[in-house]
Amino acid sequence: MPRKIVKTKYFFEEDYRETIAEVSTDKYEDWKNNDTLKVVGKPVSRIDGYDKVSGTAKYTFDVDLPGMVHARILGSAYPNAIIKKINIKKAKQLEGVLEILTFENTPKIPWYNNSTFLFDSHVRCEGDEVAAVVAESECIAEEALKLIEVEYEQLPFVTSSNGAMKTDAVKIHDNGNIVGGRPAEYSRGNVDEGFKEADIVFEDTFDTQVAVHNPTEVHCSAANWDGNKLTVWDSTQGVFAVRNVVSASLGLPESDVTVITKYMGGGFGGKLETGKYTIIAALLARDLGKPVKITVNRKQMNLITGNRPDSTQSLKAGIKKDGTLTAMTLTSYSAVGAYPSWGGCSGPFRSIYKCGNMKTTEYSLMINAGRARAFRAPGHVQGTFALESFIDELAEKAGIDPLEFRLKNYSETDPNSGNPYTTKLLREAYKKGSEAIGWHQKRKATGSDTGYLKRGIGMATQIWGGSGGPPAYVTLKLNSDGSAIILGGSQDIGTGTYTFLAQVVSEVLEIPMNKMQVILGNTSSIPFGPESGGSTTAPSLSPAARDAAEQMKNKIMSGASAVLGLPENELIYKEAAVYAINDKSKSITIPDLMHRMHEQMFITNGARSVNPEHYAINSFGAHFAEVEVNTETGKIKILKIVAAHDIGRVLNKKTVENQFHGGIIQGIGFALMEERILDANTGKVLNTDFHTYKIPTIQDVPEIEIHVVSTGDNLLSNTGVKGMGEPAIIPTAGAIANAVYNAIGKRIKSLPMTPDKVLNALYS
Amino acid sequence: MKDKSKSRVFSRRNFVKGIGTSVIGTYAAAPVLSKFSMKIFEEAETESKTKESLSLHVNGKKVSxxxxxxxxxxxxxxxxxxxxxxxxxxxxxxxxxxxxxxNGKAVSSCHLLAIDAAGSEIITIEGLMSGEKLHPIQEAFIEHDGLQCGFCTPGQVMAAQAILIKNPKPSKDEILQGMSGNLCRCAAYPNIMKSVIAAADKNK
Incomplete structure (x- = not known):
């Protein structure tokens, strides 16, 4: 198993992650397209399906340990306040209350990039952690929260990025309200020169709302100590990330902390970070000598466990008469909540189109509200809505069909680095998608539909990283009966990780998937792998799984050669057995081989290879939307979405299509209904449940058609997979916005496109 | 709706015999560590005054x-x-x-007091199974991949079962209506729809 240590980087959630990692340097024969494969790419049913439909799947929410007690958190009632006094006496007297933590009796564990502590006497948003109660039952803990008397000194507060930018604005932290002290800036070429070259210069402003992840399983953890050894069950997207934060916060060696996530009920980025609640549970469990379970309720989740920050984006571009882009600038303001986070959205703006003169300026601003976290394609979802709406406007200014305009400014190389792409099949995606929606046949001139129900067709483009990269490992154990156990450096968040790992191993070793068990989400038994984020899991893990399986095949061949007394080049591997090419009577099965070798188990450890140097690796795609706008009610009905993408190789047709559906429907939610409403007068969030924070239901689902235009990206890795979880949501809102414009001839520049905005656009 | 008759049969003596959980009947009480048993006894003394007795059927078994x-x-x-x-x-x-x-109809169990279910027949996701064998609706959810993270899946499956009990051959609109109260944040809705249609088709 040849290995080397390399310096490498890959795109992870809106940023490049640089690491020095051990990588596999083994080269395997390229897989051809999926038609030539036996298991990979096929619509295989997920192997965790039984657990999930039978109700036996144990989520962190279901963890129930002997003697377990229950903790709840008290959140701040005010958006900005100093806690003058906390009286916990009455709460402590409630029968069944075991312990209460506040800033007064808890170690000062730094949090949110050293901007606060686990418990801080200064609370900076509604819901900020004030105290935690542990009691014999959930009910008693809830009751006790009400008995804690907190004396707050209320401070003035700020609820918008506009407000945060003012010179006399309340400072959320001593060093001001701009994260990092200044905006993030990027430029290439010379925009002044570029604008001079332009025949038309145009600018416009768009805004997007705050959206909340709202996964179904609430954020929760359970902690149990055994002397100095701690086991944490956590609803997380990154077991190793949690382990490292827990061990650092509590001063424990990583070997003493085990983090377990067998199943988790959705994350979408909100569970990429370690929660304060996890540390709180561990502290309480140690003090009490009992297992502690802590859950964050739905209201608190809507307040403090993350969101997609809002944005106000001002875009400006110069174009020549023929539509060629000569210069582009973007200035964005995004309110990321009360602690440092990232609200930039320039990724698509800088990366999709060929434009040599470019400047972007992004302000991430702190306000007195829940802190932003990565949310499925952070930055790209809101950025693509603005960019792709704007591109349609430019096309109209130039008098060019929007699709033609995009093709005119198509970039054959990465505009940021100048590097070629490993693959870029965006042109093919445009073609497939436009044919499927009937772009040239059905799409009418803008605003020309008659009657009060007006139909329109629109499109938008998607770009994302999603190459994955090292370090990522898969360990393979082959039992003496020929069955296999796969330990993957990951956790399953519902995307099908259990299943594709088994498929890849099955493809190589020709062992049926029902003779495999896949183990994920246990830091003490699995090898290392990245958090499930950035659409990196399948592209990082699947090549490591192939590496492990190919090494296993080599081991079997080598063993068979010794046992059969024939050189390896006279042997062939087929269906978990080895045959002599020239003598059909000579063969050996895996169980026989193990028996002859006196072995009980073969073990291999597969690693991810390095990403190819001097290439840009991106996924691409386009969504095409057909909508019907009711010009009397302002309601937008989505009739059809066509999604066409270049995502490298599909590992599992069934789970990939499902994830595309999910992304598109979440995109519809973002486009039409989802919005966290923060009251400027009180600094409180007005909608913290599913009744008032609307997410799509089964009735909101249009006809959806998925086309994958790629086969395998063989330059990227031995499986050729690019990530697709985030690409699925990126262009949906933009495509819908452009379709609405095509229908009614009025552009909605603010998300969500609720009926009031549509009616205002039509009649004001 | 409260099943008061049960409280007569349910004496404190019986309760203390089953310390460790207030569940009696066919669900066996879990053994309890000795250091907690005194506490449980005290609870029994005081709590029998404030607790309600309830009996109902869960997955075909009587529970008191x-x-x-x-x-x-x-x-x-x-x-x-x-x-x-x-x-x-x-x-x-x-x-x-x-x-x-x-009693054969879908209810939100978080929104219903247990005492209001007295005397009723409750079926949960576990009750759809025959031993380790899945119900055809559960099989349909696997076959058509009507799930992602799986957390809302038991609720989806039970809502689907309620639709099919009411009408073994429901129309597409009836399915949409019947499933529209079940949120799936992963938005596996198209495949949930396929799963329910497939399960219904088995009845045709």
Missing amino acids: VLIEPETTLAELLRNKLKLTGTKIICNQGECGGCTVLM
């Missing part, structure tokens, strides 16, 4: 319990009967995550 009157059906199922297949997602009857069947 002593519970705090504010206990929801979902809490009874999950915390006392350890039937954790039923999930709590919103805990206020908005999302369908806790859907179970009560």
Whole structure:
């Protein structure tokens, strides 16, 4: 198993992650397209399906340990306040209350990039952690929260990025309200020169709302100590990330902390970070000598466990008469909540189109509200809505069909680095998608539909990283009966990780998937792998799984050669057995081989290879939307979405299509209904449940058609997979916005496109 | 609706015999560590005054319990009967995550007091199974991949079962209507729809 240590980087959630990692340097024969494969790419049913439909799947929410007690958190009632006094006496007297933590009796564990502590006497948003109660039952803990008397000194507060930018604005932290002290800036070429070259210069402003992840399983953890050894069950997207934060916060060696996530009920980025609640549970469990379970309720989740920050984006571009882009600038303001986070959205703006003169300026601003976290394609979802709406406007200014305009400014190389792409099949995606929606046949001139129900067709483009990269490992154990156990450096968040790992191993070793068990989400038994984020899991893990399986095949061949007394080049591997090419009577099965070798188990450890140097690796795609706008009610009905993408190789047709559906429907939610409403007068969030924070239901689902235009990206890795979880949501809102414009001839520049905005656009 | 008759049969002596859980009947009481048993005894002394007795059928078995009157059906199922297949997602009857069947109809078990289920027949996701064998609806959800993270899945499956009990051959609109109270944040809706249609087709 040849290995080397390399310096490498890959795109992870809106940023490049640089690491020095051990990588596999083994080269395997390229897989051809999926038609030539036996298991990979096929619509295989997920192997965790039984657990999930039978109700036996144990989520962190279901963890129930002997003697377990229950903790709840008290959140701040005010958006900005100093806690003058906390009286916990009455709460402590409630029968069944075991312990209460506040800033007064808890170690000062730094949090949110050293901007606060686990418990801080200064609370900076509604819901900020004030105290935690542990009691014999959930009910008693809830009751006790009400008995804690907190004396707050209320401070003035700020609820918008506009407000945060003012010179006399309340400072959320001593060093001001701009994260990092200044905006993030990027430029290439010379925009002044570029604008001079332009025949038309145009600018416009768009805004997007705050959206909340709202996964179904609430954020929760359970902690149990055994002397100095701690086991944490956590609803997380990154077991190793949690382990490292827990061990650092509590001063424990990583070997003493085990983090377990067998199943988790959705994350979408909100569970990429370690929660304060996890540390709180561990502290309480140690003090009490009992297992502690802590859950964050739905209201608190809507307040403090993350969101997609809002944005106000001002875009400006110069174009020549023929539509060629000569210069582009973007200035964005995004309110990321009360602690440092990232609200930039320039990724698509800088990366999709060929434009040599470019400047972007992004302000991430702190306000007195829940802190932003990565949310499925952070930055790209809101950025693509603005960019792709704007591109349609430019096309109209130039008098060019929007699709033609995009093709005119198509970039054959990465505009940021100048590097070629490993693959870029965006042109093919445009073609497939436009044919499927009937772009040239059905799409009418803008605003020309008659009657009060007006139909329109629109499109938008998607770009994302999603190459994955090292370090990522898969360990393979082959039992003496020929069955296999796969330990993957990951956790399953519902995307099908259990299943594709088994498929890849099955493809190589020709062992049926029902003779495999896949183990994920246990830091003490699995090898290392990245958090499930950035659409990196399948592209990082699947090549490591192939590496492990190919090494296993080599081991079997080598063993068979010794046992059969024939050189390896006279042997062939087929269906978990080895045959002599020239003598059909000579063969050996895996169980026989193990028996002859006196072995009980073969073990291999597969690693991810390095990403190819001097290439840009991106996924691409386009969504095409057909909508019907009711010009009397302002309601937008989505009739059809066509999604066409270049995502490298599909590992599992069934789970990939499902994830595309999910992304598109979440995109519809973002486009039409989802919005966290923060009251400027009180600094409180007005909608913290599913009744008032609307997410799509089964009735909101249009006809959806998925086309994958790629086969395998063989330059990227031995499986050729690019990530697709985030690409699925990126262009949906933009495509819908452009379709609405095509229908009614009025552009909605603010998300969500609720009926009031549509009616205002039509009649004001 | 309260089953007062049960409280006569249910003496404190019987209760103390089954210390460790207030569940009696066919759900066996878990053994309890000795250091906690005194505490449990004290609870029995005081709590029998404030607790309500309740009997109902869960997954075909008779269950008699002593519970705090504010206990929801979902809490009874999950915390006392350890039937954790039923999930709590919103805990206020908005999302369908806790859907179970009560006398053949879908109810949000988080939004229903357990005492209001007295005397009723409750079926949970666990009750659809025959031993380790899946129900055809559950099989359809696997076959058509009607799930992603799986957390809302038990509720989805039970809502689907309620539709098919009401009408074994439902129309597409009836399915949409019947499933529209069950939120899925992964938005596996198209495949949930396919799963329910496939299960219904088996009835044709």
